[in-house]
Amino acid sequence: MNQIYASIITIGDELLIGQVIDTNSAWIAQQLNKTGIAVKHRVAVGDNKEDIVLALDEEQKLADIILITGGLGPTADDITKPLLCEYFGGTLVLHQPTLDFIIDLFEKKFKRPMSERNHKQAEVPDTCTVLMNERGTAPGMLFKKDNKIFVAMPGVPHEMKWIMEAHVLPYISKHYQTGFVEHKTLLTAGIGESFLADKIKDIEDSIPSHIKLAYLPNFGMVRLRLTAYGTDKQVLLNELNQYFNQLKDRVAEFLVADEDIALEAVVGNLLKESNQTVSTAESCTGGLIGHLISSIPGASAYFKGSIVSYSNEVKTNLLDVPKDTLYSFGAVSEQTVSQMAASVREKLNTDYAVAVSGIMGPEGGTVDKPVGTVWIAVADDKKVKTIQFNLPFDRQRNVQQTVINALNFLRKLIVENKCG
Amino acid sequence: MNQIYASIITIGDELLIGQVIDTNSAWIAQQLNKTGIAVKHRVAVGDNKEDIVLALDEEQKLADIILITGGLGPTADDITKPLLCEYFGGTLVLHQPTLDFIIDLFEKKFKRPMSERNHKQAEVPDTCTVLMNERGTAPGMLFKKDNKIFVAMPGVPHEMKWIMEAHVLPYISKHYQTGFVEHKTLLTAGIGESFLADKIKDIEDSIPSHIKLAYLPNFGMVRLRLTAYGTDKQVLLNELNQYFNQLKDRVAEFLVADEDIALEAVVGNLLKESNQTVSTAESCTGGLIGHLISSIPGASAYFKGSIVSYSNEVKTNLLDVPKDTLYSFGAVSEQTVSQMAASVREKLNTDYAVAVSGIMGPEGGTVDKPVGTVWIAVADDKKVKTIQFNLPFDRQRNVQQTVINALNFLRKLIVENKCG
Numbered sequence: 001m002n003q004i005y006a007s008i009i010t011i012g013d014e015l016l017i018g019q020v021i022d023t024n025s026a027w028i029a030q031q032l033n034k035t036g037i038a039v040k041h042r043v044a045v046g047d048n049k050e051d052i053v054l055a056l057d058e059e060q061k062l063a064d065i066i067l068i069t070g071g072l073g074p075t076a077d078d079i080t081k082p083l084l085c086e087y088f089g090g091t092l093v094l095h096q097p098t099l100d101f102i103i104d105l106f107e108k109k110f111k112r113p114m115s116e117r118n119h120k121q122a123e124v125p126d127t128c129t130v131l132m133n134e135r136g137t138a139p140g141m142l143f144k145k146d147n148k149i150f151v152a153m154p155g156v157p158h159e160m161k162w163i164m165e166a167h168v169l170p171y172i173s174k175h176y177q178t179g180f181v182e183h184k185t186l187l188t189a190g191i192g193e194s195f196l197a198d199k200i201k202d203i204e205d206s207i208p209s210h211i212k213l214a215y216l217p218n219f220g221m222v223r224l225r226l227t228a229y230g231t232d233k234q235v236l237l238n239e240l241n242q243y244f245n246q247l248k249d250r251v252a253e254f255l256v257a258d259e260d261i262a263l264e265a266v267v268g269n270l271l272k273e274s275n276q277t278v279s280t281a282e283s284c285t286g287g288l289i290g291h292l293i294s295s296i297p298g299a300s301a302y303f304k305g306s307i308v309s310y311s312n313e314v315k316t317n318l319l320d321v322p323k324d325t326l327y328s329f330g331a332v333s334e335q336t337v338s339q340m341a342a343s344v345r346e347k348l349n350t351d352y353a354v355a356v357s358g359i360m361g362p363e364g365g366t367v368d369k370p371v372g373t374v375w376i377a378v379a380d381d382k383k384v385k386t387i388q389f390n391l392p393f394d395r396q397r398n399v400q401q402t403v404i405n406a407l408n409f410l411r412k413l414i415v416e417n418k419c420g
Numbered sequence: 421m422n423q424i425y426a427s428i429i430t431i432g433d434e435l436l437i438g439q440v441i442d443t444n445s446a447w448i449a450q451q452l453n454k455t456g457i458a459v460k461h462r463v464a465v466g467d468n469k470e471d472i473v474l475a476l477d478e479e480q481k482l483a484d485i486i487l488i489t490g491g492l493g494p495t496a497d498d499i500t501k502p503l504l505c506e507y508f509g510g511t512l513v514l515h516q517p518t519l520d521f522i523i524d525l526f527e528k529k530f531k532r533p534m535s536e537r538n539h540k541q542a543e544v545p546d547t548c549t550v551l552m553n554e555r556g557t558a559p560g561m562l563f564k565k566d567n568k569i570f571v572a573m574p575g576v577p578h579e580m581k582w583i584m585e586a587h588v589l590p591y592i593s594k595h596y597q598t599g600f601v602e603h604k605t606l607l608t609a610g611i612g613e614s615f616l617a618d619k620i621k622d623i624e625d626s627i628p629s630h631i632k633l634a635y636l637p638n639f640g641m642v643r644l645r646l647t648a649y650g651t652d653k654q655v656l657l658n659e660l661n662q663y664f665n666q667l668k669d670r671v672a673e674f675l676v677a678d679e680d681i682a683l684e685a686v687v688g689n690l691l692k693e694s695n696q697t698v699s700t701a702e703s704c705t706g707g708l709i710g711h712l713i714s715s716i717p718g719a720s721a722y723f724k725g726s727i728v729s730y731s732n733e734v735k736t737n738l739l740d741v742p743k744d745t746l747y748s749f750g751a752v753s754e755q756t757v758s759q760m761a762a763s764v765r766e767k768l769n770t771d772y773a774v775a776v777s778g779i780m781g782p783e784g785g786t787v788d789k790p791v792g793t794v795w796i797a798v799a800d801d802k803k804v805k806t807i808q809f810n811l812p813f814d815r816q817r818n819v820q821q822t823v824i825n826a827l828n829f830l831r832k833l834i835v836e837n838k839c840g
Binding site (some may be wrong): 013017018020021022026030031038043058109114115116117118156157192194215217225260287289291292300304305306309311317349395397 | 433434435436437438439440441442443445446447448449450451453458459460461462463464465466467471478493494529530532534535536537538555576577578603612613614615617618632634635636637638643645647680700702704705706707708709710711712713714715717718719720723724725726727728729730731733734737738767768769781782783812813814815816817819
């Protein structure tokens with residue numbers, strides 16, 4: 001059985017001037033991998049005929065399935081549809097079901113008249129199979145050529161996702177005999193990539209070539225990912241689990257999770273298991289810790305809320321941080337975050353609380369407390385624990401690193417309490 | 421003067437299985453555009469010798485400058501450096517300044533011993549110019565071949581950015597005679613892409629070919645971006661401004677900003693100008709509105725904080741939403757968000773407040789209030805205004821759209837008050 005390869009072409013000047021970040025490719029790659037299709041190549045080109053044609057020419061040399069996103073909106077900067085029509089032969093014809101759908105969409109949902117441009121979106125090359133788009137006005141199109149398939153989809157993420165799930169992935173499962181690709185991931189914290197590599201060197205050296213190990217460092221955490229390729233699912237899984245368990249045992253003291261999961265989901269699962277709740281008191285993160293905790297479906301079972309005390313006035317009035325404490329030790333101090341954590345836990349009536357205060361930059365640093373100084377406190381019903389960091393990054397990254405550090409500090413306290 | 425083109429190659433299996441989203445390319449593209457370099461092509465390949473070599477071969481056909489990120493970490497999944505050494509000839513030699521820097525980094529900052537792997541990171545091909553990396557252990561490398569330059573940088577975003585700013589961009593400014601590329605952007609809200617296009621059709625048709633107009637829709641807002649290319653900066657700017665001002669006048673009633681700026685920055689600027697303050701009361705967004713407002717440097721001048729009332733208990737205890745109101749109308753109701761906005765404004769002592777409550781999914785919907793039902797309230801010292809939305813998306817997108825809608829509703833109230 002041969003490995004089936006895919007290429008992803010994203011079209012749009014906005015990708016080449018950096019106005020938008022391409023999140024579509026990562027999502028598409030994830031979905032394809034699950035079905036056993038390996039992504040060989042990803043390429044981004046501008047709204048430019050010559051470059052799009054070159055990409056179509058080149059990618060079919062590398063892959064069996066070419067997925068194209070972008071360039072199908074209603075406005076004049078979109079040149080992709082006529083180009084595809086020419087590239088695969090044929091002429092543009094009206095696709096009545098799409099037109100009916102668009103008319104209905106404007107009447108019932110948008111509640112405004114549709115324009116001539118929207119009408120034109122129902123035209124498709126007569127050489128394609130139309131993939132109905134029930135999330136927008138631009139239909140997907142599937143073309144076949146020389147035993148390869150080409151699928152063009154709009155670039156709007158939720159429309160593209162809908163077309164992939166409703167049409168493209170089922171089509172691939174039906175028409176391609178794919179092998180199995182399995183990923184397993186360990187999430188670690190508190191150990192650098194190099195030291196992790198030294199620690200597991202003998203295991204890594206023993207891993208056969210059809211299983212790949214990757215180190216994925218991010219914000220002080222490292223993901224270890226094993227990827228295995230094969231034809232017999234059960235054999236593959238047994239083999240993968242064998243190496244996965246060896247790695248898991250070896251990195252036990254740094255292990256955060258034995259799956260590819262966000263840290264806020266790890267914290268959420270721990271709280272759900274023990275029927276406990278959490279609240280946050282945030283200064284420099286402005287509410288991001290609470291937002292991340294609440295972003296997990298079902299978070300209402302364990303997340304009650306936050307007090308974001310960006311100003312000192314709010315720290316005093318809502319979190320009972322004494323003015324004396326702010327005056328003597330400052331807003332970014334062990335004393336202040338301890339009080340913030342204790343107060344929010346009490347006022348929101350939760351089992352745990354986490355509090356942060358720091359100087360994220362670019363302004364606000366002093367000699368004693370330079371930009372990057374962060375205090376974090378976690379509280380339960382018996383104690384408050386604190387930790388301090390000096391982060392070396394820019395404002396945005398300092399905030400993100402603070403959130404990770406705070407969630408991990410909270411996670412450790414919960415685990416500690418569970419293990420007695 | 422010829423246009424100088426760049427290509428960006430990103431290396432890493434993690435990009436092809438979708439485990440990480442490539443943010444580096446967008447940032448690099450932005451920086452290059454500012455210097456007048458156009459990005460022609462972006463390509464992502466796996467940690468695979470053959471594919472990397474193919475990308476190097478192909479991209480130099482398309483571009484003058486080839487920027488490569490990724491594949492330079494300390495662990496064994498990194499094959500890029502030996503490959504580059506072979507591709508450009510030469511042998512790996514120790515780069516003493518890099519080694520000294522790494523030793524110092526481990527001694528003073530990481531405070532732990534360095535490993536043999538980190539030592540190896542100081543080895544570079546003797547055919548490259550080393551670009552010192554003061555943010556990490558992997559140095560950048562610049563190669564020249566057939567009048568093209570190739571720059572390899574680590575994939576860690578803050579390290580890559582540092583090398584770009586310290587070395588690559590200054591090198592480009594010095595060695596390339598670039599033309600000018602100027603972008604100007606209008607941010608609109610409340611009008612669809614198609615209608616916007618109809619509204620400005622005559623202006624669009626009159627724009628000369630060296631100025632491009634792009635429509636960039638995102639979360640119910642559309643950015644209109646003009647990009648102009650030319651050799652005489654002043655002529656170019658005059659011309660660009662002429663079309664920009666025409667467009668600006670035409671879309672005035674939908675205009676949010678006449679620059680490429682985030683909505684939270686628009687709100688922040690309005691508040692700063694009038695010396696006013698804001699607070700948020702958030703349920704379904706979990707703190708994201710406050711976080712975004714606070715993410716703008718200098719936000720402490722106008723943002724005091726938030727009360728995140730994810731649970732009804734917090735809505736009652738901290739935001740004085742009567743239990744009767746919750747019982748009779750529900751947490752997602754005009755009555756509840758009105759009270760949330762009024763209370764947080766009063767308790768945090770701010771000029772404005774914004775409050776949101778909604779059902780984001782996938783669970784929690786009812787017949788009367790399906791998933792996507794959202795109420796938003798904004799308050800000033802005289803009144804509370806409300807608005808309701810029915811969003812059709814998944815949890816994550818519903819949250820993001822709610823945040824945009826809330827910030828825009830707040831923006832309108834502030835503008836309304838300013839204009840009397």
